[in-house]
Amino acid sequence: MLRRVLYIDLGKNESFVEERHDLFEEWLGGTGVATQLLLEECPKGADPLSPEAPIIFSIGPLNALFPAMTKTVATFKSPLNDELGESYAGGRLAMAMRFAGHESIVIRGAAESPCYISIRNDDVKIKDATSIWGIPATVVGYILRDVETGVGRRSIIRIGPAGERRVKYAGVVADTYRHFGRLGLGAAFGSKNLKAIVISGTEDVELPDPKRYRKIYNKLYRTVVQTDAMEKYHDIGTPININVLNQLKGLPTRNFQESSFEDAEKISGEVLADNYLFRRVSCAHCPIGCIHIGMLKTSFSRQHEFEIRKISYDFELIYALGSNLGVSSPEGMLELIEACERQGLDAISTGVVLAWATEALDRGLINLEDTSGIPLQWNDVDGYLKAIDNIVKMPNEFYSALAEGVEQASEKYGGQEFAMALGKNEVPGYHTGPASIVGLTVGVRHSHLDNAGYSIDQKAAKKNLSPEEMVDAIIKEDDSRGVYNSLVGCLFARGVYSTENIIEALGSVGIEKTEEELEILGRKIFDEKYRFKRREGFDLEKSRIPHRFYETVSTMGMVDPETIETMMEIYRKRRGW
Ligand code: SF4
Numbered sequence: 001m002l003r004r005v006l007y008i009d010l011g012k013n014e015s016f017v018e019e020r021h022d023l024f025e026e027w028l029g030g031t032g033v034a035t036q037l038l039l040e041e042c043p044k045g046a047d048p049l050s051p052e053a054p055i056i057f058s059i060g061p062l063n064a065l066f067p068a069m070t071k072t073v074a075t076f077k078s079p080l081n082d083e084l085g086e087s088y089a090g091g092r093l094a095m096a097m098r099f100a101g102h103e104s105i106v107i108r109g110a111a112e113s114p115c116y117i118s119i120r121n122d123d124v125k126i127k128d129a130t131s132i133w134g135i136p137a138t139v140v141g142y143i144l145r146d147v148e149t150g151v152g153r154r155s156i157i158r159i160g161p162a163g164e165r166r167v168k169y170a171g172v173v174a175d176t177y178r179h180f181g182r183l184g185l186g187a188a189f190g191s192k193n194l195k196a197i198v199i200s201g202t203e204d205v206e207l208p209d210p211k212r213y214r215k216i217y218n219k220l221y222r223t224v225v226q227t228d229a230m231e232k233y234h235d236i237g238t239p240i241n242i243n244v245l246n247q248l249k250g251l252p253t254r255n256f257q258e259s260s261f262e263d264a265e266k267i268s269g270e271v272l273a274d275n276y277l278f279r280r281v282s283c284a285h286c287p288i289g290c291i292h293i294g295m296l297k298t299s300f301s302r303q304h305e306f307e308i309r310k311i312s313y314d315f316e317l318i319y320a321l322g323s324n325l326g327v328s329s330p331e332g333m334l335e336l337i338e339a340c341e342r343q344g345l346d347a348i349s350t351g352v353v354l355a356w357a358t359e360a361l362d363r364g365l366i367n368l369e370d371t372s373g374i375p376l377q378w379n380d381v382d383g384y385l386k387a388i389d390n391i392v393k394m395p396n397e398f399y400s401a402l403a404e405g406v407e408q409a410s411e412k413y414g415g416q417e418f419a420m421a422l423g424k425n426e427v428p429g430y431h432t433g434p435a436s437i438v439g440l441t442v443g444v445r446h447s448h449l450d451n452a453g454y455s456i457d458q459k460a461a462k463k464n465l466s467p468e469e470m471v472d473a474i475i476k477e478d479d480s481r482g483v484y485n486s487l488v489g490c491l492f493a494r495g496v497y498s499t500e501n502i503i504e505a506l507g508s509v510g511i512e513k514t515e516e517e518l519e520i521l522g523r524k525i526f527d528e529k530y531r532f533k534r535r536e537g538f539d540l541e542k543s544r545i546p547h548r549f550y551e552t553v554s555t556m557g558m559v560d561p562e563t564i565e566t567m568m569e570i571y572r573k574r575r576g577w
Contacts, residue, residue, distance in 0.1 A: 001511075002019065002101055004102050005102070005103065006102040006104070008105065008106070008108065010108065010117075010194065011110055012109060024061075024103065028061065028511075029059060029060030029061050031525060032482065033058050033486070034057070037058070037104060038075040039531070041056065042076075044536070049079050049187060051108075051110035055185070055188055056076065056104060058073050060103075060489075061511055062487045062489065063095070064094055064284070065285075066285075066489075066505055067225075067493070068286045068490040069285065069489045070285055071488040072093040073086065073087070074089070077188075079168045080169050080184040080187075080405050082424075083537065084444060086444065086529075087182045088488070089172070089181075092153075092154065093157060094284070095285055096153060096154055096200055098203075099200065101203040102119075105119075110194075114193050114195055115127060115193055116196040116198065117197045117198070119199040121201050121202060134164065136160050136161065136343070138173070138338075140160075140173075140195065141173075141176055144196060144198055150201070153202070155197075157180070159173070160342060160343045162186060162343040162344045165190065165392055167184075167187060167343075168184050169182075169345065170185075170189075170345055170346070171186045171346045172189060181348065182425065182447055183425060186344050208508075208510040209510075212508040213508040216507075217508075219501070220496060220497075220501060230290075237269060237280075237290050237292040237314060238316075239272055239292070239315050241269070242315060242323075245429070246323075248458070249431075250454070250458075251319065251431070253324065254323075254325070254326045255352075255355035255548070256548045257548075257552060266328050266329065267328065269318075272330060276295055277293070278294060278308075280292055286490065292314065293313075294310070294330075294334050295311075312341075313333075315429060316347065316429055317333075318333060319351070319428070320350065321336040321350070321351045321384075323429075324429070325351060325379070326379040328379055333381075336381060339389075343392045345392070348426055348427075349405060349406075350388060352406050352426035353409065356418060356419050356420065360415045370398035371398065374386050387399075406421050407421045407424040418548045420548060421544075422544075422545065423440070423443070424446070425447065432453075432457035432554055433457035433554045434467070435453040435473070435567075436454045438470070438567045439474050441543050442478075442540065450478060451475075452477055456470055457554075457555055461555055467566050472574070478526055479523045480519075480522050481522075484497065484502075
């Protein structure tokens, strides 16, 4: 392993490579290393949209070498919540970084005018992007792939107009169908005048013991493709959970006013697979193909001319732009997903923001003048499409507030009790019970993927877990995911990568670790992330929990504030805080 970090300064138009064995030996790779680089590079209190706030990408030691080891982590200071920004994407980026010979990339400064970065091995060029500024995220990739080399070993990540205009929850689209969605990486790109990064490489990877590598590779590959460990992700994909959660009363509907949706079946994974599924694609080096691409046929002239739009969908998008907005037509929901894709918006945040705005209008906190005459109503796809455009264009004070996220908008206009954010990050699609609420509150990036509280709730419902047992499960997940995310594996494959398999896979690439060492590392990585969060002002004691969580029945029944407070207290004690 080369342990190379590529530093690029957009302001100075220069780049250099450093070997950072110190970092990779102590922190493994991925999120472990990226967190350290963020602590090193980001000055305390930096404005997240200023040139001094860095953007960091990192892969881990197993990426592009083992099945489903496909993700790249980005760390940055989040413009949405002003503390730790961390987001993950699949696609081809991890593979391209591996072949370019860079395990981490640090982007400093800001360009004076729109640019994109072209990286081929150590050759780094900062190129003019004036002609593609303003172009939708869905189109930029088609343009850049014609002018850049490296096809087959190349990744193109880019922003849309939302990132350019610094909507605080703008994302970065990775290779068309994957995203660094959460916490506003797109706005950080926009603030640097950075439209895209194209990266490819021709390096080889030398392995210390190819025989040992082959043996563990075959074992893992067989588990992925010949057992049922990942079957559900290929078949219906994550949207299979729409019907499941709906039956369990865990599917947020109309801004969490309900937890089951009468039209869930119409937008379910099964119906989408039967009627709209066009094909499935995979991240590079994954045999699963869980990325479901829907097909929308639209007439664009009276002479029966049609265009076919290909739109990737998954559970979170169906929740955010489907049930949570009361949208019951699959076509309407796919249209909304595509609008977010074009603009380069995080779909979860956009859905939550629109749901809050719909309720705020209904309750008279805002009026039609605020919404520019759009009568936002549940299931009104046309209204929501116009509102998405306005969030990006920001024609008035109200839409500018929506572009700041639901926390900020509700601080200004009221309605915090139904502004569904935890840690100032719009919440994902689970109203499963207390473990989900506590998990999202304490998680390092306030994401369901920090500790899978939603899944702990489902176990708790079956096994009657005590608050202590739920908190212990949250902590165990928080810490073990620190290690897994340092390898930057796909979380869908976490069941395949047992600790024993991780130790064997690491050994085959020359990294010897014991179970105890990995356990300690996971805890240390969690602590380091909290070090950054606290340094930037995050205070768990001041976390706001929207009252709506206590008003709507969940999978675990009604949640009461005392249970949450008890679990938070247990959590603080267990962590020694
Ligand atoms: S399971 Fe899906 S998201 Fe995960 S690596 Fe494979 S294709 Fe990518």
